[in-house]
Amino acid sequence: MKLLSEKGSIFIFCMLFFQILGCQSNQEAPLPILGIPEIQKNGDTLFHTIPEFSLVDQDSNKVTNSTFKNKVYVADFFFTSCPSICPIMTRQMKRIYEQFEHENKLMFLSHSIDTRHDSVPVLKAYADRLNINHDKWRFVTGDKSEIYALANDYFNVAYEDEDAPGGYDHSGKLILVDSQGHIRSFCDGTDPESVDEFMKDIAQLLNEEKKRQNQLTHQ
Amino acid sequence: MKPNRGSSIVRAGWKSTYELPPGLNRIKITFGSIFALFFIFFLFDGCTGPFTQGKALYEANCSRCHGSDGQGFENLYPGIRESPYLHEKNLNLACVIVYGSTFLDQNSHKSADPLMPENKHLTSVEVLNIVNYLSWEFGKQTQHTIESVMRNLEKCEP
Numbered sequence: 561m562k563l564l565s566e567k568g569s570i571f572i573f574c575m576l577f578f579q580i581l582g583c584q585s586n587q588e589a590p591l592p593i594l595g596i597p598e599i600q601k602n603g604d605t606l607f608h609t610i611p612e613f614s615l616v617d618q619d620s621n622k623v624t625n626s627t628f629k630n631k632v633y634v635a636d637f638f639f640t641s642c643p644s645i646c647p648i649m650t651r652q653m654k655r656i657y658e659q660f661e662h663e664n665k666l667m668f669l670s671h672s673i674d675t676r677h678d679s680v681p682v683l684k685a686y687a688d689r690l691n692i693n694h695d696k697w698r699f700v701t702g703d704k705s706e707i708y709a710l711a712n713d714y715f716n717v718a719y720e721d722e723d724a725p726g727g728y729d730h731s732g733k734l735i736l737v738d739s740q741g742h743i744r745s746f747c748d749g750t751d752p753e754s755v756d757e758f759m760k761d762i763a764q765l766l767n768e769e770k771k772r773q774n775q776l777t778h779q
Numbered sequence: 780m781k782p783n784r785g786s787s788i789v790r791a792g793w794k795s796t797y798e799l800p801p802g803l804n805r806i807k808i809t810f811g812s813i814f815a816l817f818f819i820f821f822l823f824d825g826c827t828g829p830f831t832q833g834k835a836l837y838e839a840n841c842s843r844c845h846g847s848d849g850q851g852f853e854n855l856y857p858g859i860r861e862s863p864y865l866h867e868k869n870l871n872l873a874c875v876i877v878y879g880s881t882f883l884d885q886n887s888h889k890s891a892d893p894l895m896p897e898n899k900h901l902t903s904v905e906v907l908n909i910v911n912y913l914s915w916e917f918g919k920q921t922q923h924t925i926e927s928v929m930r931n932l933e934k935c936e937p
Contacts, residue, residue, distance in 0.1 A: 643896035647843045651852055689854035689893070725896070 591736075591744040591765055595715070610713055610741040615671070615702035618683040623669070623700050625741065630773070632765055633667040635735045636749060637707075637716045639674035640686045644725040645732045649749035650690070653734065657692060659759055665766055668697035673711065673718040673728050675704045715746060736762060739769055833912025836905055840898055849917050855893050865918035872913070873906050873928045874935035882935050903929055 595608025615623045638646040660666045672678035683699040711718040718730040736745040744765050747758035844856040851858030864872045874882045879895035907928040914921055
């Protein structure tokens, strides 16, 4: 009986030890840069980067890569009349938004994949109903083929499908993009636990970006 | 522990409180409190108990918009706890469930308003179970029958 409990306590001790070790190494490692590196025309190989885009938001503002200059942003793909997974995704996006409400380095970018129905006024009504700051969270529409190609670059799948609920099929991933246009984390926007982990990654990336900008200003 | 004996003592205790010898009195209190604990347990159990299918169907078909607690979400999806469709008897909740916005606002709909989808895949028994679950959880707790739901659904058949 006594032997057992001794063994038990050693076991627990080891577990705790590794746990602490594990945590420390976790905290030190920066978030990975995701995606397959691409070979450029000049022979350089670069990390997967969000390509140039030009879209229109709920207030008719042009939204391009430079809208997110020196910012970190969370991107997703949805449509306002989506009956299936979007209500859950939008709920989770709003939860992240509220958690980081006062963090001005973080922005949100929701692409509509139903460019036919989701005009600027429809997106505006949607954003208004969601009670969000329009500068911080952009709902965008634009050229359909551009948005569908972008979905690919954000590791999302989007296509029109008559049989899907609401007429479109798409994956519910939320994507975290850093100030360099690199994808640093993603999660399943329909799973609150996955989103919990994602929020930790956001906090970590924001720290990393702050350090990086401090270094830049001190040089 | 033999529950039979326990409950008979408890019952005896309830009938003739003051006539029991002090020893038995103690047993009575012990079993009485165990009995009371079980009673409370069943009471709480009951809170999550009834309308299991209705609850599951609500979770599967409705909660993503109206929330598990029926509170709705921002101004996008209305809360239904206080909805007249749950509290007023002459309003047709079954038709809201099956036909969504097509039934709710046949004329007044603006294209920027969010829509409630149809649920034509639900059988009349499933609709009944959702109606009963909602009425039990948020509404007046009136029980509906399959006949009344069928009658209601006939009224809004296109």
